[in-house]
Amino acid sequence: MQQPTTLARDSRALAALAVPLALTQLAQVALTTTDTIMMGVLGTEALAAGGLALVVFNQLRTMGVGLVTSVGNQVAAAAARAERDEDAADDDGREVRGLVRAAMAVATLAGLAGAVLMVLIGQAATWLGQDAEVAHRAQGMLAALAPGLVPCLWFQAIRQFTVGMRRPQALLQITIASVAVNAGLNWIFIHGSWGLPELGLTGIGVATSSVHLLSFLALYASARRDPELAPLLSLDFWRADAPTVRRLLGLGTPIAATYGSEAGFFSVTALLAGSFGAAALAAHTAVNQLIYIVFQVAVGLSHAASINVSRELALGEYAAARRIKNTALACGAAVSALVGLAYLAVPELVLRPFFDPDTAADQQGLRIASGLLVVVAVLQFFDCAQNIGVGLLRGLDDTRSGFRITLIGYWLVGLPAAWLLAYPLGGETRGLWLGLLIGLATTAVLLLRRYTVALAAKASTTAAPAQPGRTSAVS
Incomplete structure (x- = not known):
């Protein structure tokens, strides 16, 4: 067990990477939070429809992000090897450039496929038990x-x-700026300012797509100005090395x-919540957005821990x-x-951005x-x-175990529990969330146990000593 002084030292080291990543994640979620608030201004029906659209978008975007997430770990390991052995620096530089090309190729293919799926899913929304007007919007x-x-x-x-190069600072600045741009574009496209057509809910989607393009251009320009990153940045994805693409995939x-x-x-x-009516789906959307905010802190910690594990293993620590x-x-x-204390102490204040307690149409959603x-106060820890x-x-480069474990925790434990608690036992929306809690808790326990076992096995079979004169990422 870690001593308090060791834990404090390790926490500071982890925070050096996790804090900018978590703040970036929080700034990113501010984009969808702004969108959700704007939906609420348009009414409960718009909030339900927009929430449904965001669920689909986030599903496909999240899977696309997963396809390129291992790039950070691969880059971190290559950089650590270069730090340990200067003779390997040139080879690792070529490897990093190849990884960037391959990541861009994978991102392009995933983005195009996901865009087509989004349109098709939108057309099929009425077949999934959703209100006809909500599905149309x-x-x-x-x-x-x-x-x-x-x-x-x-x-x-x-x-x-x-992130793999441990230079994520520009991410935060760009993402914060994108929040302000997104809010302005939302207003313009929703209300048809400056002679543009009034697009309503659809305008929120147009604004969000525009912000994603501007954010990419800003990050690329920032990386090109960084003397450490620029020589390794290669966007000609059509020249991507097939074996590297296969390795990333x-x-x-x-x-x-x-x-x-x-x-x-x-x-x-979310689909199950929609079966209980527009108010239940609106409540589900609002609460889901709140835990999505806290989730971004977890993402920052997860990425930082992951990068540091890759680095430490490359150095035998x-x-x-x-x-x-x-x-x-x-x-x-x-x-x-x-955050859980805030949920319990001032629930109406926490939910105020999403619901107007003085409006009859919002009162049921606010109560739910x-x-x-x-x-949620308990669920978010798991x-x-x-x-x-x-x-x-x-x-650990063990990406298959995570998938197998989530299948067990989410689908074999969590979803049946959610269905049972919501329908046969009459818990409705709260029953769904209790099922989510059970699924997440099961998944967390299994994942952490697997890491402990896999790391012990790796340490016992690899006798790579730490190199003298180097600095641990958590030292």
């Missing part, structure tokens, strides 16, 4: 969101490169499936890799506890959402822990 927003998926995934590919496909498994778990529960798990979990628990916050577990395994 969701179709228009999905069509507007679809073109933004390719630049969104391009951004993520470059982002993984910068081999690592990334299970990650995409893992992310998709989790996002799909939440997507199915197995003790440091073991400590990373405890450090990340302690940080996640602290954040979850603070307030009841859900009690469950959501954070399972996300960290996936990242830790990714640091």
